[in-house]
Amino acid sequence: xxxxxxEDDPLHRSFLRETVSASLPECxxxxxxxxxxxxxxxxxxxxxxxxxxxLQMASRNGIEAARTIWKERPxxxxxxxxxxxxxxxxxxxxxxxxxxxxxxxxxxSASEERLRLALxxxxxxxxxxxxxxxxxxxxxxxxxxxxxxxxxxxxxxxxALGLTDRAIARRRRLSLRSVQNRLQQLYxxxxxxxxxxxxxxxxxFNLRARAVTVAMLRKLLNYSALERAEAELADWLASH
Amino acid sequence: xxxxxxEDDPLHRSFLRETVSASLPECxxxxxxxxxxxxxxxxxxxxxxxxxxxLQMASRNGIEAARTIWKERPxxxxxxxxxxxxxxxxxxxxxxxxxxxxxxxxxxSASEERLRLALxxxxxxxxxxxxxxxxxxxxxxxxxxxxxxxxxxxxxxxxALGLTDRAIARRRRLSLRSVQNRLQQLYxxxxxxxxxxxxxxxxxFNLRARAVTVAMLRKLLNYSALERAEAELADWLASH
DNA sequence: GTAAAAGATGCGGGATCACGCAAGACGCGG
DNA sequence: CCGCGTCTTGCGTGATCCCGCATCTTTTAC
Numbered sequence: 001x002x003x004x005x006x007e008d009d010p011l012h013r014s015f016l017r018e019t020v021s022a023s024l025p026e027c028x029x030x031x032x033x034x035x036x037x038x039x040x041x042x043x044x045x046x047x048x049x050x051x052x053x054x055l056q057m058a059s060r061n062g063i064e065a066a067r068t069i070w071k072e073r074p075x076x077x078x079x080x081x082x083x084x085x086x087x088x089x090x091x092x093x094x095x096x097x098x099x100x101x102x103x104x105x106x107x108x109s110a111s112e113e114r115l116r117l118a119l120x121x122x123x124x125x126x127x128x129x130x131x132x133x134x135x136x137x138x139x140x141x142x143x144x145x146x147x148x149x150x151x152x153x154x155x156x157x158x159x160a161l162g163l164t165d166r167a168i169a170r171r172r173r174l175s176l177r178s179v180q181n182r183l184q185q186l187y188x189x190x191x192x193x194x195x196x197x198x199x200x201x202x203x204x205f206n207l208r209a210r211a212v213t214v215a216m217l218r219k220l221l222n223y224s225a226l227e228r229a230e231a232e233l234a235d236w237l238a239s240h
Numbered sequence: 241x242x243x244x245x246x247e248d249d250p251l252h253r254s255f256l257r258e259t260v261s262a263s264l265p266e267c268x269x270x271x272x273x274x275x276x277x278x279x280x281x282x283x284x285x286x287x288x289x290x291x292x293x294x295l296q297m298a299s300r301n302g303i304e305a306a307r308t309i310w311k312e313r314p315x316x317x318x319x320x321x322x323x324x325x326x327x328x329x330x331x332x333x334x335x336x337x338x339x340x341x342x343x344x345x346x347x348x349s350a351s352e353e354r355l356r357l358a359l360x361x362x363x364x365x366x367x368x369x370x371x372x373x374x375x376x377x378x379x380x381x382x383x384x385x386x387x388x389x390x391x392x393x394x395x396x397x398x399x400a401l402g403l404t405d406r407a408i409a410r411r412r413r414l415s416l417r418s419v420q421n422r423l424q425q426l427y428x429x430x431x432x433x434x435x436x437x438x439x440x441x442x443x444x445f446n447l448r449a450r451a452v453t454v455a456m457l458r459k460l461l462n463y464s465a466l467e468r469a470e471a472e473l474a475d476w477l478a479s480h
Numbered sequence: 481g482t483a484a485a486a487g488a489t490g491c492g493g494g495a496t497c498a499c500g501c502a503a504g505a506c507g508c509g510g
Numbered sequence: 511c512c513g514c515g516t517c518t519t520g521c522g523t524g525a526t527c528c529c530g531c532a533t534c535t536t537t538t539a540c
Contacts, residue, residue, distance in 0.1 A: 009323075009348070011251045011252060011255055012251060015251055083249075108249070151517095159446070159449055160449070160453055161449075161450070161453055162432075162445040162446050162447070162448075162449040162450025162451070162452070162453050162454075163445065163446065163449075164444050164445060164446045164496075164497095165496075165497070166444070166496090167444060167445070174518080174519090175518065175519050175520080176519085176520090177518075177519050177520065177521090178517080178518050178519065180497080180498070180499075181499090181517080181518075181519090183497090183498080183499095184498075184499070187498090192402075204404050204406075204407060205402040205403060205404060205407070206399070206402050206403065206404045206448065206497095206526080206527090207402070207497085207498070208402075208446065208448070208449055208497075208498090209399055209400070209401075209402040209403075209448055209449050209452060210401070210402025211402070212402070212449060212452060212453075213400055213401055213402050213452075213466060213470070214402075216463065216466055217466060217467065217470060222463070223456065223462070223463070226453060226456055226457060227457065230453070230457060391487095404526075404527095405526075405527070406526090414488075414489090415488065415489050415490080416489085416490090417488075417489050417490065417491090418487075418488050418489065420527080420528070420529075421487080421488075421489090421529095422487095423527090423528080423529095424528075424529070427528090446496080446497090446527095447527085447528075448527075448528095
């Protein structure tokens with residue numbers, strides 16, 4: 001059994017290496033990559049079916065890497081080991097996990113014991129292990145209650161990218177007015193109005209820009225989500 | 241000699257502790273805090289004059305903490321030990337360092353040797369030590385060449401916060417038209433036009449929103465910068 | 481001290497945005 | 511089949527944004 005570690009921080013990497021070999025005696029080979037790009041390559045070369053990796057890496061972030069790995073070999077088992085449970089990450093991950101694949105998401109702040117357990121559950125038992133805190137996010141993003149619809153999230157990304165209403169309409173194949181409707185309901189859910197109008201008409205906001213910032217502050221968006229969205233946009237622009 | 245370590249990652253924290261005591265034999269007490277808030281408190285309690293800390297912490301980020309520490313005791317020597325050299329961080333740090341204070345900025349990706357050297361240079365010799373890569377950023381942000389003026393950066397933050405032109409004008413005590421001028425020059429420098437107009441009028445951008453995203457992708461802005469800006473805005477709104 | 485450069489302000493117009501109103505389109509339980 | 515809610519679309523309006531043109535002030539340079 002081979003395990004591939006993808007993690008850019010040297011300290012964390014060596015910690016992972018030790019934990020993996022300590023808690024998985026059946027693992028005889030440990031491979032290490034120090035960024036997403038290298039991770040993809042090594043996963044391909046070694047046909048490794050067991051991966052533990054960080055989200056948020058400099059060269060190619062974990063979600064990108066996971067997507068190409070799963071695209072080539074959908075039965076790969078991946079444990080995401082991340083610092084954050086941003087809704088942007090959780091949403092990004094659950095968007096790319098193939099049907100029936102075993103995967104996990106545990107936070108770096110979790111105890112070592114929890115990490116060991118997750119490793120065994122996923123790699124040996126083929127079970128999914130999602131950290132409690134992360135699970136909360138997932139509920140919020142899937143169950144509409146208080147969370148954001150896919151269409152709302154979609155349009156959030158579009159305005160974050162700086163697309164114009166008309167451009168969004170073209171991209172999502174909607175009429176101009178529909179785009180604006182979605183925008184309104186997004187503004188509503190993000191509470192952009194509350195902080196805006198209030199008492200004085202003095203401190204009014206530019207709703208569009210404000211929505212993006214509020215979303216970032218709420219961890220609905222983060223750098224890597226923007227990065228991915230930007231890449232997708234470039235693709236779309238190329239294919240026109 | 242007392243040294244205060246402020247770092248939220250347990251692995252990094254213990255690494256720091258070892259490195260500090262190994263490279264600074266004259267240090268007899270090492271105190272540890274696991275977030276910015278606690279860091280401020282311990283710095284106050286222990287009157288510690290030597291701090292090494294992370295930027296990017298959950299509860300209260302490094303720049304905030306450093307500012308209050310320096311406000312209370314400007315001769316404190318602080319070594320920032322960070323994963324990133326985002327222009328947003330560099331700018332944030334150099335904005336708050338008091339005149340004549342000794343401080344340092346080294347990346348976590350640097351060698352352990354470099355860290356040891358920095359520790360001794362700053363804490364013993366009272367010299368400033370800035371990582372090469374970080375220095376590059378500093379040049380770009382201070383020397384206008386190819387970088388951004390303070391006024392441009394200021395307005396960038398304002399639109400990122402979602403302020404309206406009129407609101408910015410009030411906040412910065414400018415006329416509406418001046419604000420728009422600054423915006424234009426910001427758009428220019430961020431190359432928002434290039435990606436926008438080009439050939440087809442199809443993929444046009446909303447310049448305002450686009451500028452923010454481009455700035456984020458270029459690391460001119462990041463989460464903690466937004467966080468700080470938002471707090472400042474709230475203050476300003478309160479004092480009207 | 482004067483000239484050039486940089487910045488601030490006003491005016492005005494065309495484009496875009498935010499959004500109320502109302503009419504069709506689609507799915508869903510009775 | 512009908513009624514109901516959700517989603518989509520069109521039209522129109524007022525606010526806001528982007529920006530060219532022209533004037534005036536401040537800073538910088540020599």
